[in-house]
Amino acid sequence: xxxxxxxTILDIVISGLLxxxxxxxxxxxxxxxxxxxxxxxxAHGEFIMLGAFITFTLYTRLGIDPLIxxxxxxxxxxxxxFVLYRTLFTRLRNTSPTAGxxxxxxxxxxxxxxxxxxxxxxxxWGADIKGYSYLAFSVDFWGARFAVNxxxxxxxxxxxxxxxxxxxxxxxxxxxxxAAAQDPETAGLMGVRINQVLALCFGFxxxxxxxxxxxxxxxxxxxxxxxLEYTMIALIVIVLGGxxxxxxxxVGGLVLGLVGSIVTHVEPGLSLVAYxxxxxxxxxxxxxxxxxx
Amino acid sequence: xxxxxxxRVFAIGLTLLILxxxxxxxVYAPVYTVILITxxxxxxxxxxxxxIFSGPTGYISLxxxxxxxxxxxxxxILGSAVPLPLVILLGALVSSCLALLxxxxxxxxxxxxxxxxxxxxxxxxxxxxxxxEVTMCGTTGRVVPPAGNATVFYAMLTIxxxxxxxxxxxxxxxxxxxxxSVGENEEAAAxxxxxxxxxxxxxxxVSALFMGAAGAAMATRWTYIDPRxxxxxxxxxxxxxxxxxxxxxxxxxxxIGAAIFTYLEEFLITRFPYYYMLIxxxxxxxxxxxxxxxxxxxxxxVWKRMSRSRHAxx
Amino acid sequence: xxxxxxxxxxxYFGGLAAVSNVDFQVEQGEVLGLIGPNGAGKTxxxxxxxxxxxxxxxNITFKGKGITGLKPYQICRMGLARTFQTVKVFGNxxxxxxxxxxxxxxxxxxxxxxxxxxxxGDALDFVGLTHTAGALAKDLTLAxxxxxxxxxxxxxxPEVLLLDEMMEGLNATEVNRxxxxxxxxxxxGITVVMIxxxxxxxxxxxxxxxxxxxxxxxxxxxPQEVAANKTVIEVYFGERAxx
Numbered sequence: 096x097x098x099x100x101x102x103t104i105l106d107i108v109i110s111g112l113l114x115x116x117x118x119x120x121x122x123x124x125x126x127x128x129x130x131x132x133x134x135x136x137x138a139h140g141e142f143i144m145l146g147a148f149i150t151f152t153l154y155t156r157l158g159i160d161p162l163i164x165x166x167x168x169x170x171x172x173x174x175x176x177f178v179l180y181r182t183l184f185t186r187l188r189n190t191s192p193t194a195g196x197x198x199x200x201x202x203x204x205x206x207x208x209x210x211x212x213x214x215x216x217x218x219x220w221g222a223d224i225k226g227y228s229y230l231a232f233s234v235d236f237w238g239a240r241f242a243v244n245x246x247x248x249x250x251x252x253x254x255x256x257x258x259x260x261x262x263x264x265x266x267x268x269x270x271x272x273x274a275a276a277q278d279p280e281t282a283g284l285m286g287v288r289i290n291q292v293l294a295l296c297f298g299f300x301x302x303x304x305x306x307x308x309x310x311x312x313x314x315x316x317x318x319x320x321x322x323l324e325y326t327m328i329a330l331i332v333i334v335l336g337g338x339x340x341x342x343x344x345x346v347g348g349l350v351l352g353l354v355g356s357i358v359t360h361v362e363p364g365l366s367l368v369a370y371x372x373x374x375x376x377x378x379x380x381x382x383x384x385x386x387x388x
Numbered sequence: 389x390x391x392x393x394x395x396r397v398f399a400i401g402l403t404l405l406i407l408x409x410x411x412x413x414x415v416y417a418p419v420y421t422v423i424l425i426t427x428x429x430x431x432x433x434x435x436x437x438x439x440i441f442s443g444p445t446g447y448i449s450l451x452x453x454x455x456x457x458x459x460x461x462x463x464x465i466l467g468s469a470v471p472l473p474l475v476i477l478l479g480a481l482v483s484s485c486l487a488l489l490x491x492x493x494x495x496x497x498x499x500x501x502x503x504x505x506x507x508x509x510x511x512x513x514x515x516x517x518x519x520x521e522v523t524m525c526g527t528t529g530r531v532v533p534p535a536g537n538a539t540v541f542y543a544m545l546t547i548x549x550x551x552x553x554x555x556x557x558x559x560x561x562x563x564x565x566x567x568x569s570v571g572e573n574e575e576a577a578a579x580x581x582x583x584x585x586x587x588x589x590x591x592x593x594v595s596a597l598f599m600g601a602a603g604a605a606m607a608t609r610w611t612y613i614d615p616r617x618x619x620x621x622x623x624x625x626x627x628x629x630x631x632x633x634x635x636x637x638x639x640x641x642x643x644i645g646a647a648i649f650t651y652l653e654e655f656l657i658t659r660f661p662y663y664y665m666l667i668x669x670x671x672x673x674x675x676x677x678x679x680x681x682x683x684x685x686x687x688x689x690v691w692k693r694m695s696r697s698r699h700a701x702x
Numbered sequence: 703x704x705x706x707x708x709x710x711x712x713x714y715f716g717g718l719a720a721v722s723n724v725d726f727q728v729e730q731g732e733v734l735g736l737i738g739p740n741g742a743g744k745t746x747x748x749x750x751x752x753x754x755x756x757x758x759x760x761n762i763t764f765k766g767k768g769i770t771g772l773k774p775y776q777i778c779r780m781g782l783a784r785t786f787q788t789v790k791v792f793g794n795x796x797x798x799x800x801x802x803x804x805x806x807x808x809x810x811x812x813x814x815x816x817x818x819x820x821x822x823g824d825a826l827d828f829v830g831l832t833h834t835a836g837a838l839a840k841d842l843t844l845a846x847x848x849x850x851x852x853x854x855x856x857x858x859x860p861e862v863l864l865l866d867e868m869m870e871g872l873n874a875t876e877v878n879r880x881x882x883x884x885x886x887x888x889x890x891g892i893t894v895v896m897i898x899x900x901x902x903x904x905x906x907x908x909x910x911x912x913x914x915x916x917x918x919x920x921x922x923x924x925p926q927e928v929a930a931n932k933t934v935i936e937v938y939f940g941e942r943a944x945x
Binding site: 135137183186187190195196198199200202203204206207208209210211213214215217218222323324326327330331334338364365367368371374375378379382 | 446448450493494497499500501503504505507508511512515516518519522523621625628629632662663665666668669670671672673676677680
Binding site for chain 3: 566568575578579584
């Protein structure tokens with residue numbers, strides 16, 4: 096009896112960490128875009144969806160291993176984000192009278208992008224649910240079965256976050272990003288080419304989204320309309336972690352993933368509701384989140 | 389003085405004429421036209437309601453579909469047990485209560501929380517009601533007894549007229565001024581004695597009121613309602629597009645935008661269903677980039693430039 | 703009893719004490735100057751009094767009632783108004799509407815449109831801006847925008863008025879006019895607390911001065927006393943005072 100309980104708990108925890116890892120990767124991306132580039136990208140989920148579908152197409156059409164197609168999917172989504180910032184959002188930055196106006200305008204522009212990207216995807220891939228089978232076998236651990244693809248996805252999610260952390264802490268560009276996050280004006284005065292850094296941040300945010308999407312496609316089914324829910328979740332995660340805190344998004348993602356796993360075990364179909372309850376509690380008690388100022 | 393009174397008389401006369409023409413539509417026009425104009429009225433109501441709050445304050449609400457859907461669902465639950473006017477009132481009430489809740493939670497904080505919360509509200513309600521119906525009722529969706537096309541038309545027309553009167557009254561009152569001041573500089577408004585949070589919450593509820601009323605009135609249009617039909621993210625997006633494209637400052641800005649885009653949607657939806665959403669998305673981005681004051685502002689600028697060039701010749 | 707009083711008022715930003723254990727008393731009808739180098743915590747103190755931010759510890763009383771924890775609109779309606787260091791007028795609204803807002807909302811109870819219009823008109827007249835009533839606030843000069851802020855504050859019928867660097871960015875003539883305005887406000891019986899860097903204004907207009915440095919109060923007294931105070935001289939001119 097006891098081992099059955101342990102297996103269930105282990106299952107929930109691993110599922111939670113998997114979900115949390117994906118949430119963390121995507122939320123860190125959104126945190127970069129909002130926290131540094133000051134764009135509330137409500138089309139974030141569409142970039143996730145793009146990553147998922149690019150990976151899907153590369154695997155089903157060209158047989159390219161999803162874990163390898165990271166190297167294609169990532170840069171492609173990065174490029175889309177980077178170009179969008181350099182053209183669309185830079186122009187908005189120059190024409191918006193105040194910082195608040197820029198935030199509002201850029202959010203609305205993302206609203207438009209949401210419909211553009213989603214419907215392009217529907218036109219290209221069709222509106223149906225798709226999926227593929229990759230590493231879809233299980234291993235046995237302590238009497239419990241674990242899907243290998245899920246374990247691998249979890250591992251890669253953690254790896255991506257660690258790599259990103261080292262990048263932020265140790266490279267020149269990473270330090271420039273952290274400076275820009277703290278104080279864009281001063282950073283600009285100190286020789287950081289602020290426009291370039293902001294565009295790169297937005298691009299990196301899109302990159303994380305794309306990679307998150309690729310990870311999702313390994314373990315779950317995908318659909319062109321999948322983006323909205325992931326955007327909602329990413330928004331809740333960055334509030335939970337603390338607006339403007341990149342490590343906070345990582346922690347928040349893991350926490351929310353665990354919550355989601357527990358709720359799904361008890362009452363599937365209520366996970367989104369549970370996330371929103373957490374959102375409401377945050378708004379009532381601690382809007383600054385776990386690691387926010 | 390005389391010029392102003394004659395201008396006012398002209399405006400009132402024109403409005404009454406338009407109203408009379410509108411009221412005559414179900415009598416003389418074919419069914420297809422009645423249905424189309426009802427849709428235009430629906431979008432006008434949602435777009436103008438959205439503008440009441442999000443226009444002056446700059447707090448962008450992405451939850452219009454949630455309030456509209458709440459109205460639809462209220463009507464679906466009440467069914468034919470209750471006469472239509474009461475259904476509409478109850479739908480309005482439910483939506484405004486929902487808005488009170490949302491506003492109370494988010495409007496005391498920075499605007500970004502409001503945007504984020506309202507963004508997910510539609511999907512949340514969809515999931516919740518879907519879960520509720522599956523778990524508690526065993527089935528999803530409800531059947532709504534139909535009402536006549538003319539009835540729905542007149543209901544929507546009435547709601548729109550009441551809405552425009554309300555907007556007009558608010559704008560001319562001290563609360564309209566306070567609302568604008570909150571949008572200009574919230575901190576200064578608070579220090580001048582404006583109870584900023586209460587004002588925002590109340591006005592947000594008022595805007596939701598009309599969206600809920602419209603939803604309740606339109607529910608009879610769809611004979612079968614399920615959460616996916618009632619809570620449609622497009623209803624959050626398209627009215628915002630209409631308001632921004634038309635121009636959010638004057639009252640008639642969203643009205644013009646609604647007329648244009650409803651007709652455009654009608655035209656495109658049958659031929660290119662996914663293309664039209666794509667096109668709307670593109671127009672949104674273009675409007676944000678190049679039309680900060682909407683069509684109204686654009687026409688004003690063009691007019692100014694033209695009259696300037698005319699004067700240059702003399 | 704002082705009309706405005708603070709005990710042990712403290713506020714941190716991150717790890718830094720912006721205002722540190724400050725006690726202050728403001729007597730009714732006086733003009734109190736608040737000076738100190740940049741970053742001394744003067745505007746933060748104003749923000750704490752007007753409830754724009756909340757103190758970490760300490761309390762503030764206005765007219766004998768504790769006001770810590772109240773919202774800005776409540777404090778305004780009690781009779782405490784302020785202006786801002788970075789001018790906060792409602793740019794896209796007409797000058798008259800800017801002031802009308804204060805007239806309508808700045809007082810307890812219902813204010814009739816006629817009453818509000820009269821109050822607003824008087825306030826505009828008092829600061830000398832009646833001729834600009836129809837213009838948009840953003841089209842005014844900086845000096846006039848600052849006067850507009852004062853008019854809006856006066857329309858709320860305050861007993862205490864906090865002026866935050868009213869003379870910053872003004873030329874010599876405008877400074878003189880501003881000093882005259884402060885004197886007129888004082889003559890009306892309104893208690894004034896003013897943050898200022900323009901020394902001649904502070905010295906001539908204020909009856910008492912309080913000096914802040916690194917968030918703490920380091921001196922207090924009449925203008926002559928403060929000017930002679932060794933600590934104040936050190937703070938402003940460094941050790942070179944002896945040289």
